[in-house]
Amino acid sequence: MKRGMCPGTFDPVTCGHLDIIERAALLLDELIVAVADSPDKGGGPLFTLDERVALIEVATSHLPNVSVQPFDTLLVDFAKKAGATVIVKGLRVVTDFEREFQMAALNWRLDSKVETMFIMAIPEYMYLSSSAVKEIARHGGNVRGLVPDHVATALERTLGAR
Numbered sequence: 001m002k003r004g005m006c007p008g009t010f011d012p013v014t015c016g017h018l019d020i021i022e023r024a025a026l027l028l029d030e031l032i033v034a035v036a037d038s039p040d041k042g043g044g045p046l047f048t049l050d051e052r053v054a055l056i057e058v059a060t061s062h063l064p065n066v067s068v069q070p071f072d073t074l075l076v077d078f079a080k081k082a083g084a085t086v087i088v089k090g091l092r093v094v095t096d097f098e099r100e101f102q103m104a105a106l107n108w109r110l111d112s113k114v115e116t117m118f119i120m121a122i123p124e125y126m127y128l129s130s131s132a133v134k135e136i137a138r139h140g141g142n143v144r145g146l147v148p149d150h151v152a153t154a155l156e157r158t159l160g161a162r
Protein backbone atom coordinates (compact mmCIF):
# COMPACT_ATOMS: atom_id res chain seq x y z
CA MET A 1 0.00 0.00 0.00
CA LYS A 2 1.75 3.14 -1.25
CA ARG A 3 0.47 6.45 0.12
CA GLY A 4 1.81 9.68 -1.34
CA MET A 5 1.41 13.35 -0.63
CA CYS A 6 1.14 16.15 -3.15
CA PRO A 7 1.90 19.38 -1.26
CA GLY A 8 1.46 23.00 -2.26
CA THR A 9 -0.14 26.33 -1.49
CA PHE A 10 -2.71 25.93 -4.29
CA ASP A 11 -3.79 29.59 -4.29
CA PRO A 12 -5.78 28.59 -6.27
CA VAL A 13 -5.52 25.09 -7.74
CA THR A 14 -4.85 25.22 -11.52
CA CYS A 15 -5.35 22.75 -14.37
CA GLY A 16 -1.59 22.16 -14.16
CA HIS A 17 -1.87 21.06 -10.52
CA LEU A 18 -4.79 18.82 -11.41
CA ASP A 19 -2.86 17.17 -14.22
CA ILE A 20 -0.06 16.28 -11.77
CA ILE A 21 -2.57 15.09 -9.13
CA GLU A 22 -4.39 12.87 -11.64
CA ARG A 23 -1.14 11.34 -12.93
CA ALA A 24 0.22 10.78 -9.40
CA ALA A 25 -3.07 9.16 -8.36
CA LEU A 26 -2.55 6.57 -11.11
CA LEU A 27 0.85 5.61 -9.69
CA LEU A 28 -0.11 5.40 -6.01
CA ASP A 29 -2.74 3.57 -3.99
CA GLU A 30 -3.65 6.73 -2.10
CA LEU A 31 -2.77 10.37 -2.61
CA ILE A 32 -3.26 13.14 -0.09
CA VAL A 33 -3.27 16.66 -1.51
CA ALA A 34 -1.64 18.58 1.35
CA VAL A 35 -2.61 22.24 1.36
CA ALA A 36 -0.08 24.42 3.15
CA ASP A 37 -1.30 27.39 5.14
CA SER A 38 1.63 29.47 3.68
CA PRO A 39 0.56 32.75 5.35
CA ASP A 40 3.76 34.54 4.29
CA LYS A 41 3.88 33.48 0.65
CA GLY A 42 3.68 36.42 -1.78
CA GLY A 43 2.07 38.82 0.68
CA GLY A 44 -0.42 36.21 1.85
CA PRO A 45 -2.74 33.91 -0.10
CA LEU A 46 -5.81 35.31 -1.89
CA PHE A 47 -8.00 32.41 -0.74
CA THR A 48 -8.28 31.23 2.86
CA LEU A 49 -6.97 27.77 3.71
CA ASP A 50 -10.53 26.43 3.96
CA GLU A 51 -11.42 27.91 0.57
CA ARG A 52 -8.34 26.40 -1.08
CA VAL A 53 -9.15 22.98 0.40
CA ALA A 54 -12.78 23.21 -0.75
CA LEU A 55 -11.79 24.22 -4.30
CA ILE A 56 -9.47 21.21 -4.58
CA GLU A 57 -12.09 18.87 -3.09
CA VAL A 58 -14.52 19.81 -5.85
CA ALA A 59 -11.79 19.55 -8.52
CA THR A 60 -10.71 16.07 -7.39
CA SER A 61 -14.13 14.61 -6.56
CA HIS A 62 -13.82 12.23 -9.54
CA LEU A 63 -10.64 10.66 -8.08
CA PRO A 64 -11.60 8.00 -5.49
CA ASN A 65 -8.08 7.53 -4.08
CA VAL A 66 -7.42 11.25 -3.56
CA SER A 67 -8.18 13.19 -0.37
CA VAL A 68 -7.43 16.78 0.59
CA GLN A 69 -6.01 17.91 3.94
CA PRO A 70 -4.72 21.24 5.27
CA PHE A 71 -1.46 21.48 7.21
CA ASP A 72 0.64 24.10 8.96
CA THR A 73 3.65 22.08 10.09
CA LEU A 74 6.81 20.82 8.43
CA LEU A 75 5.83 18.80 5.36
CA VAL A 76 7.86 15.74 6.39
CA ASP A 77 6.18 15.75 9.83
CA PHE A 78 2.76 15.90 8.21
CA ALA A 79 3.72 13.12 5.76
CA LYS A 80 4.93 10.91 8.61
CA LYS A 81 1.76 11.56 10.64
CA ALA A 82 -0.39 10.68 7.62
CA GLY A 83 1.64 7.57 6.78
CA ALA A 84 2.82 8.93 3.41
CA THR A 85 6.25 7.81 2.22
CA VAL A 86 6.38 9.72 -1.08
CA ILE A 87 6.17 13.45 -1.77
CA VAL A 88 5.02 14.14 -5.33
CA LYS A 89 5.80 17.49 -6.92
CA GLY A 90 5.22 18.83 -10.40
CA LEU A 91 8.17 20.24 -12.34
CA ARG A 92 7.58 22.94 -14.93
CA VAL A 93 10.18 25.13 -16.61
CA VAL A 94 13.83 25.07 -15.50
CA THR A 95 13.24 27.93 -13.04
CA ASP A 96 11.30 25.48 -10.83
CA PHE A 97 14.28 23.21 -10.60
CA GLU A 98 16.46 25.19 -8.20
CA ARG A 99 13.68 25.74 -5.65
CA GLU A 100 12.38 22.18 -5.94
CA PHE A 101 15.90 20.76 -5.70
CA GLN A 102 16.46 22.77 -2.52
CA MET A 103 13.16 21.65 -0.97
CA ALA A 104 13.76 17.99 -1.88
CA ALA A 105 17.28 18.12 -0.40
CA LEU A 106 16.10 19.80 2.81
CA ASN A 107 13.18 17.41 3.19
CA TRP A 108 15.56 14.49 2.71
CA ARG A 109 17.84 16.01 5.35
CA LEU A 110 14.88 16.29 7.73
CA ASP A 111 13.58 12.77 7.07
CA SER A 112 15.36 10.51 4.60
CA LYS A 113 12.55 7.93 4.79
CA VAL A 114 10.29 10.25 2.81
CA GLU A 115 11.21 10.18 -0.89
CA THR A 116 10.51 13.08 -3.26
CA MET A 117 9.31 12.20 -6.74
CA PHE A 118 8.84 14.63 -9.65
CA ILE A 119 6.33 14.51 -12.47
CA MET A 120 7.03 16.73 -15.48
CA ALA A 121 4.29 19.15 -16.43
CA ILE A 122 2.86 18.63 -19.91
CA PRO A 123 3.85 21.36 -22.43
CA GLU A 124 0.37 22.91 -22.27
CA TYR A 125 0.82 23.69 -18.57
CA MET A 126 4.60 24.27 -18.54
CA TYR A 127 4.20 28.02 -17.93
CA LEU A 128 1.01 27.92 -15.87
CA SER A 129 1.14 29.11 -12.26
CA SER A 130 -1.35 30.24 -9.62
CA SER A 131 0.36 33.65 -9.52
CA ALA A 132 -0.03 34.14 -13.29
CA VAL A 133 -3.68 33.08 -13.09
CA LYS A 134 -4.34 35.61 -10.30
CA GLU A 135 -2.61 38.36 -12.26
CA ILE A 136 -4.66 37.65 -15.38
CA ALA A 137 -7.88 37.48 -13.34
CA ARG A 138 -7.05 40.72 -11.47
CA HIS A 139 -6.87 42.52 -14.80
CA GLY A 140 -10.14 41.04 -16.01
CA GLY A 141 -8.52 38.47 -18.35
CA ASN A 142 -10.06 35.12 -19.19
CA VAL A 143 -8.71 32.26 -17.04
CA ARG A 144 -11.18 29.61 -18.23
CA GLY A 145 -9.18 26.57 -19.35
CA LEU A 146 -6.28 27.48 -17.05
CA VAL A 147 -8.26 26.64 -13.93
CA PRO A 148 -11.41 24.52 -13.44
CA ASP A 149 -14.62 26.50 -14.05
CA HIS A 150 -15.60 26.65 -10.37
CA VAL A 151 -12.17 28.13 -9.56
CA ALA A 152 -12.62 30.77 -12.29
CA THR A 153 -15.97 31.66 -10.72
CA ALA A 154 -14.40 31.83 -7.25
CA LEU A 155 -11.68 34.14 -8.60
CA GLU A 156 -14.28 36.47 -10.14
CA ARG A 157 -16.27 36.51 -6.90
CA THR A 158 -13.25 37.04 -4.60
CA LEU A 159 -11.54 39.67 -6.75
CA GLY A 160 -14.85 41.39 -7.49
CA ALA A 161 -15.53 41.72 -3.77
CA ARG A 162 -12.24 43.57 -3.22
Ligand code: PNS
Pocket residue numbers: 007008009010036038041073074075076102103104106107
Ligand atom coordinates in the same frame (compact mmCIF):
# COMPACT_ATOMS: atom_id res chain seq x y z
O1 PNS B 1 2.97 25.59 -3.91
P1 PNS B 1 4.24 25.92 -3.24
O2 PNS B 1 4.12 27.24 -2.52
O3 PNS B 1 5.42 25.85 -4.14
O4 PNS B 1 4.47 24.79 -2.12
C1 PNS B 1 5.55 24.91 -1.23
C2 PNS B 1 5.34 23.98 -0.03
C3 PNS B 1 4.02 24.30 0.64
C4 PNS B 1 5.31 22.55 -0.52
C5 PNS B 1 6.52 24.20 0.94
O5 PNS B 1 6.63 25.55 1.24
C6 PNS B 1 6.38 23.38 2.22
O6 PNS B 1 6.63 22.20 2.22
N1 PNS B 1 5.95 24.05 3.31
C7 PNS B 1 5.78 23.43 4.60
C8 PNS B 1 6.91 23.81 5.56
C9 PNS B 1 8.13 22.97 5.30
O7 PNS B 1 8.13 21.78 5.46
N2 PNS B 1 9.22 23.63 4.88
C10 PNS B 1 10.48 22.97 4.61
C11 PNS B 1 10.55 22.47 3.20
S1 PNS B 1 12.02 23.08 2.51
